[in-house]
Amino acid sequence: MAPARVAPGINPLRDPRDKRLPRIAGPSALVLFGVTGDLATKKLMPAIYDLANRGLLPPGFSLVGFARRDWADQDFGKIVYEAIKARSRTPFREEVWRSLAEGIRFVPGTFDDDSAFDLLAATLAELDEMRGTGGNTAFYLSIPPGFFSTVCQQLERAGLSTPRAGSWRRVVIEKPFGHDLTSARELNRIVESVFPPDAVFRIDHYLGKETVQNLLALRFANQIFEPVWNSNYVDHVQITMAEDIGIGARAGYYDGIGAARDVIQNHLLQLLALTAMEEPVSFDASGLRLEKEKVLGAVRIPKDLSSGTARGQYAAGWQGGEQVVGYLQEKGVPTTSTTETYAAVRLDIETRRWAGVPFYLRTGKRLGKRVTEIAVVFKKAPHLPFDDTATEELGQNAVVIRVQPDEGVTLRFGAKVPGAQMEVRDVTMDFGYGRAFTESSPEAYERLILDVLLGEPPLFPRHEEVELSWQILDPIEKFWAAKGAKPDQYQPGGWGPKSADEMMRRDGREWRLP
Template sequence: MAGSDSGGPANPLRSERDRRLPRIAGPCSLVIFGVTGDLARRKLLPAVYDLANRGLLPPGFGLVGFARRDWSDEDFAAEVRSVVEKHNRTGFRPEVWDRLAEGIRFVTGTFDDPEGYTRLAETLSGLDTDRATAGNHAFYLAIPPNAFPVVCEHLSASGLAQDTNGHWRRVVIEKPFGHDLDSAKELNDIVGAVFSEDEVFRIDHYLGKETVQNILALRFANQLFEPIWNSNYVDHVQITMAEDIGIGGRAGYYDGIGAARDVIQNHLLQLLAFVAMEEPISFEPEQLRAERIKVLSATRPAQPLDETTARGQYGGGWQGSEPVVGFADEPGFSPGSTTETYAAITVDVGTRRWGGVPFYLRTGKRLGRRVTEIALVFKRAPHLPFDQTMTEELGQNALVIRVQPDEGVTLRFGSKVPGSGMEVRDVNMDFDYGSAFTEASPEAYERLILDVLLGEPSLFPDREEVEASWRILDPILEYWAAEGKPDTYPAGSWGPTSADEMLGRTGREWRRP
C-alpha cells in the first residue's frame, strides 16, 4: 500500500545510532598522572582541548592533573593554556578554553603518597558536585611502567578504583606493557586485581591513526582488493616504521629496551594483525579483537633466526646536512651496550589465507627518512606475450598504505611507455588524505581519549593480544641476547647490511620509501 512503512527498508533515522555521526562523551573527568611529562604536554593536553573545540566533550567535564609540583588550580590552568596554544590542531578559541578551564583542577602528590590520593578523591568529589561529572572517572597513567603497580594499588586502597551506583572507572596504560611475556603477565595480574578487563585501556597510539583504521575500509568495503588479499597473489608483506632521529636524551628509557620491544611488539604486530585478520562478523569490539587474536596466535618467527632476523646500532654520520654521533657516543649509554636501534624480523602467519607468505617487519632510528608504511608486494605476472626487453624495467605490483607522514594509499602497476615500441614501466596511482578530504585527520590521541571516555575498546589491545605479541617476540629477543653486540650501520642509511642479506637470501629486497 502506498505510503505504508510495512515491508520497506528500515529508516536509518530510526536506527539506534547512526555510525556516521560523532559520539559525544557523557559527563566525566579525566585524571592524568605524570601530567608534567613530555607525552602529556605534547599530545594529551592538546588532544583534550581539540576534543572540546570539536564539541565532543560534555559540558560536565573535568580535567585533573596529578604531579609533584606545588601548583594551584590556576597555576596548572595557565600551564595547560600555554601548552594548548602551542600544540593544538584545531585553532585556539578563547570561548572554548574558558569553558574547559572551569573544570581544570590540580592535585599535588607523589605516586606512593596516600595523602595525595585522599586529596584526589576530594577533588573528584568536588567536580561531581560543581561540574556534574556524575562520578565517572578515567585515570591516564602517562608514567614509567615501573610506577604502574604502585599507582594502581593506591587507587584501589583509596577507593578511587571502585565504581559505585553505576558510575564507571577506567584506567589507561601506556606502552611498553612489560618487557617480555612473564613481566607482561605479572603486570596484567597487578592491574587486573584492581580493575576489571573491560575497564583497562592499553593504549597504542598507532591504532588511533586514520590510515590504520582505513585498512578495514580498504579491505572490506571494496570488492576490488579482498579477492587478491591472500597467498595466491601476494608474494610478501613489508611493514616499516623508520625514524630519522636518534635516541637523544632518552637513555634512561631506551637502554635495555631497544627497537624490537619499543616498536615491533606493539605497533608493528598490531599493524600486521589489521592486515592479516579475517573479515569480522561486525565492527563490534569483541569481534575485532577476536580476529586480531586469531592472527597473532597463528603468527610465529620464521626459522632459522640467524637468517630471518637482523639488528643493528647506528654509527656516526650525516643526517641530512647535519653531522650526528653514533649510538655508543650518545650521552648516558655505555659503549658496550647491546641495545639495538634497528630491528628486522621475518614472521609466518599460519593461516589458510597467508600460508607461505613472509611478513617482514622492520624499525630503526637514524634511517633515511621518517616514514611508516605497509606494503603488499604481489607476485610477478608471467609476462607471456612480452619478451624480456619489453618488461626489464618493470617491478612487482605493490599496494602501499602510508601511515605517516603523508597519509594515503599508493598502487604501483605497469603501464606502457608512450611511443612506437612496447615498453612497460612502473607507474603509481596515488590517494592522498590531505587532498581527498576537506577535514584534516584528527590526532590519534584525540580518537583514543574519546574512545576511553565512551568506553569503546575496539582500538585497544586486550590482555590476550598483548601476551600473544610477546610470545612472538620473546624467542627472537632470547636469541639476540646470546649473540652479543649488534651490527653497526651509518646514520642516514637504511640499516645494516645483514638486513639486506635477510631478504636477499630469498631473492627479495627492501623498499626504499
C-alpha cells in the same frame, strides 16, 4: 548542584540515534598522572583541547593533574594553556579554553602518599558536585610501568577504582606493557586485580591513526581487494616504521629496551594483525580482537634466527648536511651497550590464506626518512609478452598503505610508455587524505581519548594480544642475548645494516625504498 553549561560546539538537540553525527562523550573527568612528561604536554593536553574545540567533550568535562609539584590549580592551568597554544591541531578559541579551564584542577603528591590520593578523591567528589561529572572518571597512567602497581593500589585504597551505581571508572595504560612475557603477565595481574578487564584500556597510539583504521575500510568495504588478498597472489608483505632522528634524550628509557621491544612488539605486530586478519563478524571490540588474536596465534618465527633476523646500531656520520653522533656516543648510553636501534625480522603466518607468504617487519632510527607504511607486494605476472619491456623497469604490483606522514594509499602497477614500442613501465596511482578530504585527520590521541570516555574498546588491545605478541618476540630477544654479539653498525641517513639487506636477498627479495 549547579547546572553545567553546554560547552561550545555541542548541539543539545543532537539525536543520539543518528550514527552519522559526531560521537559525544557523556559526563566525565580525566585524571592525568605524569603531567610533567613530554607525552602529556605534546600529545594529551592538545588532544583534549582539540576534542573540546570540535564539540566532542561533554558539558562540565574536568581535567585533573597529579604530580610531585608544588602547584596550585592555576599553575597547572598555565601548563595546559601553553601546551595547547604550542601544539593544538585546531585553531585556538578563547571561549572553548575558558569552558575547559573552569574544570581544571591539580593535586600535588607522590604515588606513595596516602593523603594525596585522599585529596584526589575529595577533588573528584567536588567536581562531581560542581561540574556534574556523574562520578565517571578515567585515570590515565602516563607514567613508567614500575609505578603502575603503586598507583592502582592507591586508587583502590582511596575507593577510586570502584564506581558507584550507574557510573564508571576506567584506567588507561601507556606502553610498554612489560619488557617480556613474564613481566607483561605480572603487569596484567596487578592492573586487573583492581580494575575489571573491560575497564582497562591499553593505549597503542598507532591504532588511533586514520590510515590504520582505513586499512579495515580498504580491505572490507571494497570487493576488488579481497579476491587477491591471499597467498595465491601476494608474494610478501613489508611493514616499516622508520625514523630519521636518534634517541635524543630518551637514553634512560631506550637503552636496554631497543627497537624490537619498543616498536615491533606492539606497533608493527598490531599492523601485521590488521593486515592479515579475516573479516570479523562485527566491528565491535570482541569481533575485532578475536580475529587479531587468531592471526597473532598463528605467527611463526624463523627456525634459523641468525638468517631470519637482523639488528643494528646507528654509527656517527653525516645526515641531512649535519654531523650526528652514533648511538654509543649519545648522552647516557654506555659505550658497551648492545641495545639495537634497528631491528628486522621475517615472520610467517600458518593459515590457509597466508601459508608461504613471508611478512617482513623492520624499524629503526637515523634512517633515510620518517615513514610508517604497509606494503603488500604481489607476485609477478607469470608471462610477459612484451619484447620491448626491460625486466628491471617492471617490478611487482603493490598496494602501499602510508600510515605516516602524508597518510594515504598508493597502488603500483605497469602501464604502457607513450610511443611506437610496446614498452611497459611501473607507475603509481595515489590517494592522499589531505587531498581527498577537506577536514584534516584528527590526531590519534584525540580518537583514543574519546573512545576511553565513551567506553568503546575496539582499538585497544586486550591482555591476550599483548601476551601473544611477547610470545612472538621473546625467543628472538633471547637468541640475540645468548649470541652476545654487538649489533651491526649502519650509517645514518641510510636504510639499516647490510645484514638486513642480506636477510632479504637470501629470500630472493629486497627492501622497497619508501
